[in-house]
Amino acid sequence: MRSYEAHVMEPGNGRYPGRVTFPVVGMVGGGQLARMTHEAGIPLGIRFRLLSDTPQDSAAQVVNDVVVGDYRDLDTLRAFARGCDVLTFDHEHVPTEHLRALQAEGVTVRPGPDALMHAQDKGLMRARLAAIGVPCPRNRIVADPADVAAFAAEGAAEGTDGFPVVLKTVRGGYDGKGVWVVRDVTEAAEPFKAGVPVLAEEKVDFARELAANVVRSPHGQAVAYPVVESVQVDGVCDTVIAPAPGLSGELSAAAQRLALTIAKDLGVVGHLAVELFETRDGRILVNELAMRPHNSGHWTQDGAVTSQFANHLRAVLDLPLGDPRPRARWTVMCNVLGGDFPDMYFAYLHCMARDPGLKIHMYGKDVKPGRKVGHVNTWGDDLADVRERARHAADYLRGTIQE
Amino acid sequence: MRSYEAHVMEPGNGRYPGRVTFPVVGMVGGGQLARMTHEAGIPLGIRFRLLSDTPQDSAAQVVNDVVVGDYRDLDTLRAFARGCDVLTFDHEHVPTEHLRALQAEGVTVRPGPDALMHAQDKGLMRARLAAIGVPCPRNRIVADPADVAAFAAEGAAEGTDGFPVVLKTVRGGYDGKGVWVVRDVTEAAEPFKAGVPVLAEEKVDFARELAANVVRSPHGQAVAYPVVESVQVDGVCDTVIAPAPGLSGELSAAAQRLALTIAKDLGVVGHLAVELFETRDGRILVNELAMRPHNSGHWTQDGAVTSQFANHLRAVLDLPLGDPRPRARWTVMCNVLGGDFPDMYFAYLHCMARDPGLKIHMYGKDVKPGRKVGHVNTWGDDLADVRERARHAADYLRGTIQE
Structure with missing residues (x-):
């Protein structure tokens, strides 16, 4: 016992x-x-x-x-x-x-400040990940636009000037806010206006984005969810596919190990989302960290034995963690963004009637264009069908399609 | 559209x-x-x-x-x-x-009083079910113990006196309260003491108990959950197995049709639980009705695409209903009753550690011996294993087993 x-x-x-x-x-x-x-x-x-x-x-x-x-x-x-x-x-x-x-x-x-500061400050996060040998995009803190040009030049391939470069304020960004992709030194002025330190990163030519989600408890138990593919539109998460289609067993295991290592080395307690780039030459690089339930884990509510939310609670209470395994061959999540119509109730009725297996999760938020107001989950054996069902519901709720 | x-x-x-x-x-x-x-x-x-x-x-x-x-x-x-x-x-x-x-x-x-009164008053319920041709145990309202003896005699087989008889107050009973099984005219005195009309019913020699759960909306859409087996201990629901093991397709469909007929004819809106006896000669008789989410449907939280609770809400709001189909071959629910120990937290930790796939549902209620304070759900392909997991957790939480 x-x-x-x-x-x-x-x-x-x-x-x-x-x-x-x-x-x-x-x-x-x-x-x-x-x-x-x-x-x-x-x-x-x-x-x-x-x-x-x-x-x-x-x-x-x-x-x-x-x-x-x-x-x-x-x-x-x-x-x-x-x-x-x-x-x-x-x-x-x-x-x-x-x-x-x-x-x-x-x-x-929980998570404690020693861990959480790495999710609060992107500069600290990059320094710490480098120290523990986690692969990241080339990066450093930059002082001004001229320094950005120097950073770009350091990474320039033969016959290029190294631009575009990604600039991020080290604190306060989310959903694409606080992030700029700058094509030259003139565009590099904007991010410095907030008076917050700015991190420059190479713009990774990625094949796609992945997320490795793990949960760790104070007594050191940890569970890893299947690695998912995350599709961003305009810097905002749009679709998550669990598991990531066509991901090799090796790369999947490597991504899970990487997330578990970060959780352990940083002393994370609770849910840790590690957003990753999968490069065209088959490597993974860490993009961002979040130490809380995360959009890339919303699929677990209907698609995993234990949801990220339940496991986050179990972890912060140091309760034994729940089974993170998937319940279906494929689960797809699409975010529901606000559209031009403030009233989604008609659309919601319609989506329920069209697809009795659709799981709608509404947040009770006022609808504003582009604002995340909910998400939908679907699951099944045929990925194209599962994806189409989620896509349709999200688009119909937003009002970008009619029928 | x-x-x-x-x-x-x-x-x-x-x-x-x-x-x-x-x-x-x-x-x-x-x-x-x-x-x-x-x-x-x-x-x-x-x-x-x-x-x-x-x-x-x-x-x-x-x-x-x-x-x-x-x-x-x-x-x-x-x-x-x-x-x-x-x-x-x-x-x-x-x-x-x-x-x-x-x-x-x-x-x-919703449900409206014209429907709900049949779940409030067992006498009305029996009369209405008889009127629409739904098979029930032999029954009638009885006036006093002598009338109970007369009722028993009416059902006596050769060489018997027709006892035992089931007596129920027509209102206010639940979980075995307000129900007596009387073996002779002397024991028949007790139920009349409350001053509430008393219904006498034959004691059905059933093979097992089943429940057919359906949900109906005001515009007439209805869905039927798989018929489940319900095991009662001391008049309180103990275990529910979904679907009912070994139930023939014919009897299962008949039970679902029966529940849908009752829902329609009584004008039920929302979840309707029809508790059934399966007789040893292969018939089904209606035991009780409940017009709300019901203990026999708790398995749907983890075992069906749409839970009884979500579908009850969708029904009372006249929203399109969700898919009632099961997500697993077998799902088992066991109620967690209070035991002698007021503190379940240690046992709860233990159960989570032993079975990471266990779904515990606690009600936040003070523990009192015999009181329903929660339930557990398990699912899988092997019924014996699924049943043992739920049984173990419920017993461990109650404190009737240690390990």
Whole structure:
């Protein structure tokens, strides 16, 4: 018999008399990731407490125990943490120094700041991955447009000037925001205007993008989901195919090993998404890291034995992790972006009638053009069919097709 | 293209500015069925409002929009309904006359009182099923113990006195409560003490119990889940096996047809569970009806394309129904009952470590001996193995086995 005595959480703050042993998870951030984490926490019987910017946020609409407050304020975080056995995150934006302060005061923060800072700061992430020998695109911090030109020249092949170059602010970017592809020194001026350090990276001529998602718990147990293909449109995730079609067993295993190594070496607790480039010559390079449930793992809600959300909760609570294996030959996720019509209810009805096996996940968000407001999952044996079903529903919900 | 214009709900009470078209479902009753219905409603993007007896009830712990109040009070129901596009139920106990009053005032009640009264009153149910030709155990309303003896004598075979007889109060029973199996006229006194009409039924010498679960929407669409075997222990559901092992295609189809007929003829909207006896000579007789998500359908959360909870919501909103087909060869559900230990957290850890594919569903309820506090689902190709996994977890959580 395996003993878990070492990992059992202390009871919460006594707000639930008679139910002291099922712990309270506090999640900072009220977006759709928190919404779906709460959904996954309901069958687990845990308590879920939310720190949300507003009472209207996606997760705040569906969670019972909501604190409205500013995650940038240490006192707010401190008061919120008081009711929780463990603190975890819907986004990377909580200041690292606040997390250190909370940790010093005895709050259990998972992932902890020593790990999370690598998802918060792309410069730190690149330096650390280089130190542990993880292959990345050529990169360095650049000081100004002239330095960008120098960086480009360093990578120039015979007869080229090394442009285009990818520039990223080291903090605060997501979904293509905070990222520029610049074709010359003139275009390189823009990213420096925010006053945030800028990272230059070679523009990788990739064959496609992959994601290797793993979950790691404090006692060191880890599980790896199948490696997926991720298709981006205008810098925003559009489609995820699980598993990545035609990916060799070798490269798939290498990507999983890479993600497990990063999780272990950085001390990640919870879900880690490693976004990868698959190069045309069959290598993999790390693009980005996220230490929370991630868009590339939404397919697991309907396509895996245990979803990324359930496993993230199990990990931050140091519960044994759930089986990450797929339930279907193919699962496809397409994001639903807002279109020109603010009202999706007609389209939603139509999609349900057309495809009774379609799984729609709506976030309760106001529709704005280009905004992620939901996603759909489909599964089956025929990839072309599975993909077409998800594609159709996402396009119909957005309003880009009619029928 | 199919038009749904006729079925679109009027927007809610405007409490969610900018999100008027996703409707508000109000559920009366804060038990685990409401908890799991809310869980299923999160991806649907609908609003879920709860009328709960206390703020500590199973569903009240996880729902954002909770009204605490007494469902037996018409004014409370009226105020609650004001914020909802449709009213539905976690239990059968709302007085029928209140539902009629609400309906008369324009509230959309699903299932409506004309259907629901057959799940509220066993006498009405038996009379109606007889009228539409549905096979039931021999039964009639009895006036006193002498009348019970007369009922028994009417069914006596050669050389017997017709006992034992099953007696049920026509209202208020569940999980074996309100049901007696009496062996003689002396024992027949007890059920009359409550002052509620008593129904006598023959004690069917059944081979096993089955359940046929269907979902029907107001526009008449209906789906049928696979017929399951339900194993009761001490009058409480213990195990559900989907599909019922060894059930002939003919009997399975007959059971589904029967349930669909009842749903249509009684005008049921939402989930209908038809509990059945399979007799030793290969007939099926209706035991009980429930017009809400039901314990015999909990396996659908992990074992069907669309769960009973999601389909109940889709039905009461008149949305197109989801695919009811199974995702695995076998799915088994076992209820987790409370044992002698109030703290299940150690056992829960152990079960997760032992079986990473186990799906635990906890209700957030205080542990009391014999009380349903959760259930587990397992699935796979080998029924003996799938059943053993669920059995083990339920027993370990209850504390009846150690290892």
